[in-house]
Amino acid sequence: MSWSSGSDFFAMGGYALYVWGSYAVTAGLILLEVVMLILRRRNALASLPEGRGEAGPR
Amino acid sequence: MSQPSLVIGNINWFKYASPQTFFPLAGAMIPWFAWAGAVFCAAGLYIGFFVAPTDQQQGEAYRIIFIHVPAAWMSMFIYLVMAFWAGVGLVFNTRLSGMMASALAPTGALFTFLALWTGALWGKPTWGTWWVWDARLTSELILLFLYFGFMALQAAIDDPRRADRAGAVLALVGAVNIPIIYFSVQWWNTLHQGASVSLAAAPTMAATMLTGMLLMALAAWMYSIAASLHRVRSIILERERGADWVAHYARSLSEFTPTNS
Numbered sequence: 001m002s003w004s005s006g007s008d009f010f011a012m013g014g015y016a017l018y019v020w021g022s023y024a025v026t027a028g029l030i031l032l033e034v035v036m037l038i039l040r041r042r043n044a045l046a047s048l049p050e051g052r053g054e055a056g057p058r
Numbered sequence: 059m060s061q062p063s064l065v066i067g068n069i070n071w072f073k074y075a076s077p078q079t080f081f082p083l084a085g086a087m088i089p090w091f092a093w094a095g096a097v098f099c100a101a102g103l104y105i106g107f108f109v110a111p112t113d114q115q116q117g118e119a120y121r122i123i124f125i126h127v128p129a130a131w132m133s134m135f136i137y138l139v140m141a142f143w144a145g146v147g148l149v150f151n152t153r154l155s156g157m158m159a160s161a162l163a164p165t166g167a168l169f170t171f172l173a174l175w176t177g178a179l180w181g182k183p184t185w186g187t188w189w190v191w192d193a194r195l196t197s198e199l200i201l202l203f204l205y206f207g208f209m210a211l212q213a214a215i216d217d218p219r220r221a222d223r224a225g226a227v228l229a230l231v232g233a234v235n236i237p238i239i240y241f242s243v244q245w246w247n248t249l250h251q252g253a254s255v256s257l258a259a260a261p262t263m264a265a266t267m268l269t270g271m272l273l274m275a276l277a278a279w280m281y282s283i284a285a286s287l288h289r290v291r292s293i294i295l296e297r298e299r300g301a302d303w304v305a306h307y308a309r310s311l312s313e314f315t316p317t318n319s
Contacts, residue, residue: 022176048295
């Protein structure tokens with residue numbers, strides 16, 4: 001292992017901004033996509049016509 | 059229009075091209091791919107941060123590779139799969155193919171952006187610049203615009219089948235950009251380094267670095283499959299909302315969960 005302590009790990013050998021900037025944005029955007037996926041499914045289900053009789057367009 | 063059939067070995071392969079048949083199949087596959095992705099990601103991050111050694115030239119900055127290379131691979135591969143399904147939809151006029159292409163685009167755009175973002179954050183400490191108009195970087199940026207163009211074109215056309223066909227033409231024409239990205243580091247001698255991993259040559263990186271990177275690439279694959287299957291199910295619900303089986307499905311959900319989650 002390359003780290004002797006927790007702060008050593010977070011310092012990333014002086015490249016903390018670049019390394020953690022990469023990982024944080026990746027994690028954030030993937031989380032955002034998961035939230036958008038869940039919302040899209042929820043909206044798709046919510047906009048379904050209740051019965052065939054009152055179906056909207058299409 | 060009658061349902062097309064492609065019978066090989068007594069199986070009609072178009073059976074699974076029906077949104078109604080594919081919907082539950084996709085739903086059953088999502089948890090498996092999601093969990094596999096989570097496990098590969100945890101293993102990849104552990105090896106990437108706690109087993110792989112410090113790079114002699116780049117120090118710890120190289121650890122961006124565990125995101126950058128998998129994201130760049132996925133950005134190109136998802137585009138090829140998207141163009142493939144778009145092309146299948148054009149040729150066989152199967153509805154599900156176009157839906158699959160639409161479902162892949164946002165995830166492909168996400169990984170393209172991440173490849174560019176992590177590339178910029180890696181370029182600054184190693185090259186001294188966030189961005190150069192290098193052949194590899196420029197063609198990857200064009201890929202991002204192709205994804206955006208595909209999504210904007212589809213969003214601009216109301217009729218889903220027409221949107222599928224217009225998007226398919228754009229996706230297929232844009233596919234020429236993929237070999238340009240891939241071979242750009244050989245064709246033009248610019249700043250971006252050559253391929254990190256080659257099937258033809260012995261690996262140039264430490265085995266633990268390579269293992270971490272491949273695990274993260276597997277995680278990206280599993281995540282992409284789970285995300286696009288989840289999205290295609292929403293697209294099926296949106297486009298088939300008038301169908302009886304969709305009404306049955308919605309009713310079966312509300313029976314088990316009164317809040318209709």
